[in-house]
Amino acid sequence: MTRVSELSTTEYLLSGNRACAGCGLGIGLRAITKALDGKMVLVNPASCLTVLGGMYPISSLDVPWINVAFPSTASSAAGVRAGLRAMRREGEMTVLAMAGDGGTADIGMQALSGAAERDDDFIYVCYDNEAYMNTGTQRSGSTPAGARTTTTWTGKRENPKDVPAIMEAHGIGYIASTNAAFPTDVYDKVLKARDRRGLRYIHMNTPCPSGWSFDPKDTVKLGRLAVDTGVVVLYEIEDGVFRLTGRSASLAKSGKPLVPVAEYLAAQGRFRGVSDETAAEIQSWVDARWAGYGARHTPVG
Amino acid sequence: MSYKTIDMSRPSAGEAGRTGDWRSNRPVMQSELCSAVKAGRLTCQICWSLCPDACISQGMPPRVELEYCKGCGICAEECPTGAIAMRPEREHGTCDLPEADAG
Amino acid sequence: MTTRLMTGNDAAATAVKLARAQVIAAYPITPQSPVVEQLSRWVEEGELPAEFVAVESEHSALSVCIGASTVGARAFTATSANGLAYMTEQIWWAAGARLPIVMCVVNRAMAAPWNVLNDQQDSMSVRDAGWVQLYCRDDQEILDTTAQAFRVAERINVPVMVCYDGFLLSHTMMPVDVPSPAEVDAFLPPRTAPLQIVEVSDPRNVGPVTPADPREDADGALQPGYMELRAMHNASLLQALEVVPAVDAEWSEAVGRSWGGLVGEYLLDDAEIVLVAAGSLVTQLTLVAETLRAEGVRAGALGIRCYRPFPADALRDRLASRALALVYDKALSYGNEGPICGDLKAALYSMDGEPAVYGAICGLGGRDVTLEHLAQAARDALSDLEAGVAHRAPVWIDLAEGSMR
Numbered sequence: 001m002t003r004v005s006e007l008s009t010t011e012y013l014l015s016g017n018r019a020c021a022g023c024g025l026g027i028g029l030r031a032i033t034k035a036l037d038g039k040m041v042l043v044n045p046a047s048c049l050t051v052l053g054g055m056y057p058i059s060s061l062d063v064p065w066i067n068v069a070f071p072s073t074a075s076s077a078a079g080v081r082a083g084l085r086a087m088r089r090e091g092e093m094t095v096l097a098m099a100g101d102g103g104t105a106d107i108g109m110q111a112l113s114g115a116a117e118r119d120d121d122f123i124y125v126c127y128d129n130e131a132y133m134n135t136g137t138q139r140s141g142s143t144p145a146g147a148r149t150t151t152t153w154t155g156k157r158e159n160p161k162d163v164p165a166i167m168e169a170h171g172i173g174y175i176a177s178t179n180a181a182f183p184t185d186v187y188d189k190v191l192k193a194r195d196r197r198g199l200r201y202i203h204m205n206t207p208c209p210s211g212w213s214f215d216p217k218d219t220v221k222l223g224r225l226a227v228d229t230g231v232v233v234l235y236e237i238e239d240g241v242f243r244l245t246g247r248s249a250s251l252a253k254s255g256k257p258l259v260p261v262a263e264y265l266a267a268q269g270r271f272r273g274v275s276d277e278t279a280a281e282i283q284s285w286v287d288a289r290w291a292g293y294g295a296r297h298t299p300v301g
Numbered sequence: 302m303s304y305k306t307i308d309m310s311r312p313s314a315g316e317a318g319r320t321g322d323w324r325s326n327r328p329v330m331q332s333e334l335c336s337a338v339k340a341g342r343l344t345c346q347i348c349w350s351l352c353p354d355a356c357i358s359q360g361m362p363p364r365v366e367l368e369y370c371k372g373c374g375i376c377a378e379e380c381p382t383g384a385i386a387m388r389p390e391r392e393h394g395t396c397d398l399p400e401a402d403a404g
Numbered sequence: 405m406t407t408r409l410m411t412g413n414d415a416a417a418t419a420v421k422l423a424r425a426q427v428i429a430a431y432p433i434t435p436q437s438p439v440v441e442q443l444s445r446w447v448e449e450g451e452l453p454a455e456f457v458a459v460e461s462e463h464s465a466l467s468v469c470i471g472a473s474t475v476g477a478r479a480f481t482a483t484s485a486n487g488l489a490y491m492t493e494q495i496w497w498a499a500g501a502r503l504p505i506v507m508c509v510v511n512r513a514m515a516a517p518w519n520v521l522n523d524q525q526d527s528m529s530v531r532d533a534g535w536v537q538l539y540c541r542d543d544q545e546i547l548d549t550t551a552q553a554f555r556v557a558e559r560i561n562v563p564v565m566v567c568y569d570g571f572l573l574s575h576t577m578m579p580v581d582v583p584s585p586a587e588v589d590a591f592l593p594p595r596t597a598p599l600q601i602v603e604v605s606d607p608r609n610v611g612p613v614t615p616a617d618p619r620e621d622a623d624g625a626l627q628p629g630y631m632e633l634r635a636m637h638n639a640s641l642l643q644a645l646e647v648v649p650a651v652d653a654e655w656s657e658a659v660g661r662s663w664g665g666l667v668g669e670y671l672l673d674d675a676e677i678v679l680v681a682a683g684s685l686v687t688q689l690t691l692v693a694e695t696l697r698a699e700g701v702r703a704g705a706l707g708i709r710c711y712r713p714f715p716a717d718a719l720r721d722r723l724a725s726r727a728l729a730l731v732y733d734k735a736l737s738y739g740n741e742g743p744i745c746g747d748l749k750a751a752l753y754s755m756d757g758e759p760a761v762y763g764a765i766c767g768l769g770g771r772d773v774t775l776e777h778l779a780q781a782a783r784d785a786l787s788d789l790e791a792g793v794a795h796r797a798p799v800w801i802d803l804a805e806g807s808m809r
């Protein structure tokens with residue numbers, strides 16, 4: 001596991017960008033671009049990431065970047081990859097498709113499924129801020145139950161889609177779940193993905209102070225709490241072998257109970273007013289998932 | 302054909318302007334509390350790794366680039382030794398910061 | 405050059421192979437499917453050294469072409485009707501991003517209701533998206549135009565649609581002269597570097613959010629806003645009015661066959677009534693002109709080969725001082741009139757010697773359009789003209805009014 005002090009000091013994400021103060025995406029993006037050492041082309045659909053990237057003619061990211069239509073992240077990335085191969089340029093850079101949860105779990109799912117079934121050769125990162133943030137915090141298929149958005153005014157009723165599980169059902173070789181609050185975990189997973197071929201899928205939870213309504217200083221705290229409560233679980237699935245990683249692995253190993261989800265809910269404005277009943281349902285959803293992951297976990301060694 | 306025929310940006314810091322102006326609180330480093338300073342080598346650097354805006358450069362202690370620091374407070378919150386304090390901007394007079402006022 | 409009996413779809417696929425397309429992505433739909441099948445077979449058998457991406461939809465087909473074209477590859481796709489509609493977002497994207505993609509549109513009726521047969525409502529619905537649109541009269545023109553399309557697209561950095569009528573051409577065998585690979589190579593060099601820069605050593609953000617107004621870059625130089633970029637796109641598209649004929653002339657030099665560039669004309673010299681259309685109708689109209697001439701009517705035919713950009717000057721030149729232009733549209737701007745008819749009226753408006761312009765809607769959903777239908781419509785138009793009708797609502801050819809209750 002890479003340590004903070006071992007991360008490259010080269011910065012590809014430039015200061016003075018358009019993201020909100022305390023945006024989790026910024027932390028994750030720094031780690032991702034460092035892992036690829038800038039030798040990448042970012043394929044990005046409409047999202048907060050587009051906004052972060054800045055308006056013409058100035059870019060806030062010091063790597064090649066191609067903007068693409070909202071539903072087309074995976075298909076456009078497949079095209080970039082095919083084009084680079086046709087031009088005999090595929091060795092020059094890793095193709096990194098990166099979309100939000102809306103662009104992945106919802107409108108981009110068809111193209112992503114197609115690319116996964118074909119095992120197209122690129123890394124796909126879904127950064128999951130759990131709603132359509134760029135358009136004003138509407139619900140997505142990845143919004144958790146109980147969360148209030150501008151299209152779920154009294155709290156969403158459904159649990160989020162499990163996109164990594166959908167990707168696993170496609171039989172691709174590398175799938176990981178991570179959280180931007182753990183830059184070294186993000187870094188290690190991207191590094192591992194970089195050295196594999198075929199479609200590699202990384203799901204990165206990114207705490208979003210503006211959309212989740214918490215103080216920007218708590219972005220990392222929220223990310224940690226998400227892991228400690230089991231709301232977000234850090235893992236990877238390599239060639240079908242499931243393994244908890246980082247803090248989730250330590251948690252499982254310690255055998256200690258998860259922090260109650262209520263603590264996570266209480267820390268965010270979007271869950272204000274969640275009923276005890278809903279909170280209990282969320283808790284049992286988390287518990288069942290955690291038990292499932294625990295049962296699948298194959299310790300290293 | 303020229304660069305202008307299509308929209309294609311070049312990278313530069315400060316795309317959104319001087320984002321330091323967004324700040325209401327400023328991170329102030331209390332060097333004597335920083336574990337890297339205490340150890341006399343480049344340990345920790347957690348604040349550097351967690352700044353969403355790449356406004357901190359590594360060091361003993363790490364240095365904050367106030368021109369762009371948005372004042373989110375993550376660095377202060379996450380510093381394990383409490384070496385960074387968030388202080389109201391108004392304590393620092395006007396927002397017209399000289400370039401050199403870093404750290 | 406060898407002459408082979410082939411369908412329009414074969415002709416299109418053959419041209420794509422001769423053009424050495426590097427990335428092909430397409431999704432099957434009647435009547436375009438044989439193009440995809442043939443190209444995928446050639447790629448699989450190693451006869452065509454290209455990347456074939458078997459996408460899960462038309463939206464993805466054009467997305468793959470967009471991605472590939474952005475990094476410099478020569479990209480091709482083909483579709484019809486609902487497939488074209490399904491990729492509409494990307495049709496606009498490909499044009500706005502200035503990517504020289506070539507797409508064959510095998511013209512078919514739009515649902516609902518389902519109908520797999522020919523008309524031109526599909527391609528007409530995206531005429532305003534910023535592509536060059538070329539229409540073909542027969543299978544030979546499909547082969548020639550598809551090959552030419554790559555040259556046109558790459559010269560002006562605007563994508564090109566090659567439109568041809570479903571079944572009437574796509575599935576109809578005709579003798580087609582197939583140029584040799586060497587002849588086509590001499591005509592069509594490999595694609596030059598794209599406008600887009602995708603290099604680790606020179607990182608750029610291609611196609612970011614672009615403000616309405618010009619904005620300074622980091623060096624203080626003013627760069628165009630959205631509206632300036634659109635104006636430049638339009639200017640490049642208009643260049644096709646010179647580039648399409650120039651490329652047709654180069655093709656003629658390379659393989660000895662020309663299609664007249666922007667428009668095709670037949671028996672126009674002394675024609676009083678000019679029959680106007682795009683696509684396979686044009687071939688029919690040449691025969692109708694002969695029929696009418698045998699009846700003593702000085703008739704000619706004018707085929708629109710390049711519909712976007714609209715060749716207004718060429719049409720004004722050919723139609724000045726005629727008595728009547730009768731436009732046969734296989735499409736309709738619902739609530740208005742046929743798209744070619746409306747465009748032609750606007751182009752001729754208030755010029756010296758402006759002819760009367762009448763429209764006729766025909767062949768929707770594969771309704772058979774016979775030579776006699778076309779001729780009778782021309783005779784009717786002439787009697788309306790004689791009766792002094794200046795503005796006439798579009799007539800629907802062969803409409804069974806009795807069944808419309």
Ligand SMILES: Cc1ncc(C[n+]2csc(CCOP(=O)(O)OP(=O)(O)O)c2C)c(N)n1
Nearest residue numbers: 046047048070100101102103131132133134
């Ligand atoms: C076809 C289409 N539909 C809708 C939109 C509007 N739109 C742009 S971004 C966005 C939401 C993005 O959400 P997500 O992918 O989660 O990214 P986030 O903004 O949350 O980072 C929407 C709905 C669009 N650009 N294109």
Ligand code: SF4
Nearest residue numbers: 020023048133208210
């Ligand atoms: S809305 Fe959330 S994800 Fe988007 S820029 Fe702001 S903090 Fe980041």
Ligand code: SF4
Nearest residue numbers: 335336345346348380
């Ligand atoms: S996080 Fe705190 S202790 Fe660690 S390097 Fe930064 S200031 Fe020093």
Ligand code: SF4
Nearest residue numbers: 352370371373374376
């Ligand atoms: S306050 Fe936020 S933006 Fe400023 S240096 Fe600290 S982490 Fe970075």
Ligand SMILES: [Mg+2]
Nearest residue numbers: 100101131133
């Ligand atoms: Mg989102």
